[in-house]
Amino acid sequence: EVQLVESGGDLVQPGGSLRLSCVASGFTFGEYWMTWVRQAPGKGLEWVANINQTGSETHYADSVKGRFTVSRDNAKNSLFLQMHSLRDEDTAMYYCATGSAGGGTWGQGTLVSVSS
Amino acid sequence: DIQMTQSPSSLSASVGDRVTITCRASQDIRNDLGWYQQKPGKAPKRLISTASRLQSWVPSRFSGSGSGTEFTLTISSLQTEDIATYYCQQHNSYPQTFGGGTKVEI
Numbered sequence: 001e002v003q004l005v006e007s008g009g010d011l012v013q014p015g016g017s018l019r020l021s022c023v024a025s026g027f028t029f030g031e032y033w034m035t036w037v038r039q040a041p042g043k044g045l046e047w048v049a050n051i052n053q054t055g056s057e058t059h060y061a062d063s064v065k066g067r068f069t070v071s072r073d074n075a076k077n078s079l080f081l082q083m084h085s086l087r088d089e090d091t092a093m094y095y096c097a098t099g100s101a102g103g104g105t106w107g108q109g110t111l112v113s114v115s116s
Numbered sequence: 117d118i119q120m121t122q123s124p125s126s127l128s129a130s131v132g133d134r135v136t137i138t139c140r141a142s143q144d145i146r147n148d149l150g151w152y153q154q155k156p157g158k159a160p161k162r163l164i165s166t167a168s169r170l171q172s173w174v175p176s177r178f179s180g181s182g183s184g185t186e187f188t189l190t191i192s193s194l195q196t197e198d199i200a201t202y203y204c205q206q207h208n209s210y211p212q213t214f215g216g217g218t219k220v221e222i
Contacts, residue, residue, distance in 0.1 A: 037160075045152070045160060045203050047212040059210045062117065095159055101207035103150055106159035 002026040002105045004096050009110030016086050020110055022079040022096030030074035033100035036081050038092035039109075046092070049081065050100055063089075086114045118142050118206050122215035129222065135191040137218045139182075139204035147183045148208035154217075155200045163202075164189065196222060 008020040022034070036048040049060045049070040058070050069082040079096050091114045098104030119142040129135050139149065147167040154160040164170055164180040167187055177192045191198055199222055204215040 044201075044217040045154075045205070045214040047205070047214060050212075059212075061211045101150060101205060101212060103162040103165055106161070109159060 002098075004098070004105055004107035006094065006096055006107045006110035009094065009112045011113045011115065012086055013116050014087060014114055016114070017082070017084045018086065018112060020081040020083070020094055020096075020112070022081075022107055024077045024079070024098075027098070027105075029072075029077040032098045032104070034070075034072060034079045035097045035099060035102035036070060036079075036094060037097060037102050037106075038090075038094045038112075040089070040092045043092075047102070048094070050102075051079070052100075083112070086112075088114050090114050117211055118145060118209060118213055120204055120206055120213050120215040122202075122204055122218050124218060125216060126219040126221065129194050129220070131194055131196060131222060133194045135194050135198075135220060137189040137202055137204075137220075139187045139189070139215050141185045141187075141206055141208075144184050145206045145208035148206055149180075149182070149187050150205045150207065151180055151189045152203045152205065152214075153198075153200045154203065160203065191220075194220070194222070 003025045006022045035050040051058045051070045067085045071080045093109040095109045097106040121140045149167045151164040152160040168180045179190045201217045201219045203217050
């Protein structure tokens with residue numbers, strides 16, 4: 001069974017940092033682009049970032065560029081999102097998904113809350 | 117950035133009704149568009165890729181059409197299990213962008 005499990009979400013103060021993880025199973029992780037998408041409470045979907053199979057190509061939403069970094073460890077079937085300089089507006093459920101546009105399997109999400 | 121405008125933002129329909137959701141792109145995105153369904157408390161799932169290609173799990177009452185800047189998602193006969201919020205997403209250029217969503221209620 002193809003599965004993605006996110007973790008690392010937490011309550012953090014504005015200006016703080018957090019690292020999200022997404023562990024994959026049931027498929028050959030290293031063969032897929034991976035994507036992060038977030039959803040603020042009661043709001044719509046926002047594409048955040050994606051990364052190619054080797055990690056050599058990454059893309060970011062304007063709202064997170066320079067603050068967030070997407071990376072992966074294919075040996076550990078893991079995707080990461082390092083988040084710095086967190087703002088109130090980064091509060092959201094963060095999902096990882098397979099595919100360059102997130103069109104495949106999604107995880108259940110991990111909740112990031114930014115508040116003082 | 118490409119803006120994706122969905123309409124309506126919400127709709128109420130009856131079981132058996134034909135439902136149409138529109139998504140307009142601020143510039144030509146060819147057919148680089150997907151539709152997603154999100155049920156309350158769940159992660160989204162892609163229904164349609166490349167504007168009109170149904171994913172294997174999707175019932176045939178769903179269809180997608182369009183290219184360029186105007187796209188539609190149609191449910192030919194609304195069922196109770198179709199209650200959800202639907203989003204379009206363009207992946208023609210970065211940053212990828214989603215429409216604002218359409219909440220479908222009965």
